[in-house]
Amino acid sequence: MMNTPYEHYDTRRINAIPITGVAQRLGYELKRAGSVWKTRCPWHEDRHPSLTLYERTNENRCHCFACGKGGSVIDLTMQHSGWTFQEACRWLCNEFCIPTTQEHGHVPLPVPKRVEKPAEPTYTYIPQEMLAGLVSVDNSLCQCLMRMFTPAAVESVAGEYLLGTYNYRDIDEYTVFPNIDARGRVCNLKIQHYDTEPSSLRFAHSDAGCLWLGSLWAKEGRLAKDAEFRSDCLFGEHLLPRYPMQKVALVESPKNAIFGALAFPRMLWVATGNKGALKRRVLQPLQGRDVLVIPDRDAIQAWTETIATMRDLANFVISDFCERQAPSCAEKFDIADYIQQLRQPMPF
């Protein structure tokens, strides 16, 4: 009669292998969250990282707050690949060079299951030449800026952010704000029109709704009808790899970023595009940077709370500048309003 192969494992040593190392070797992507790590849970259908990995003195385990399961290094390895206790130990000892005592022949080495990555949607990017054909300073925002700053400064900033001009229906000189990602791909183009009348109370403020050229061009047949555009790209993201050491200023609207870049050019200005876009996924390109966050007056509390959950991502400092500078009557007040107060438009 043949004896089944059997090995003795030093489970104390196995369970002392750092659990983050085991998870990584199994193919998990880890995200830091304060003093712990997060990854997708193998005990349940997990789309977000719900499994917390604890790796402290006297603690080397995982726990899922969504399904309540978790355990040791061996438990994680068993659950991940659907292995028996023996298979998990065999693989761990081999992978982390822990000696074993064999009896009755050799236990075969199992191969771990591959971690399935969530499918990424396939986005359509706007061809560079379609943007290149629009780049100019003839738009309504640059016209306003030319009354407050020197033309050379406006041209230089507009050139960095590749601002453009677009005429659509009955409105001429829409300002084109391209969302270009860190790899130089044009994710979408937002167009917005501004009041160019210097005596107007709404001078340099938008006087029509914004539009996205991606969906407009898809409707017109200039891009694929079923095109899907990436909406989570920071305005100014393409400048981050170009200026890796520069301090970043993070604001809400692209217009604020342009005003900021003109008035405070020592910082690299980027914008989320809207209040709700302050998300980890959107801010990922700011990883490891020094970032001054300047929320609009009506978003200070919400942004402060959100940034508090992302302290691991970058060195964020939040400024209540818009609260301190706002006239008491101004519910909405942003950094562009402040800069505009300092630079009364020249009435010619």
Ligand SMILES: [Zn+2]
């Ligand atoms: Zn779970």
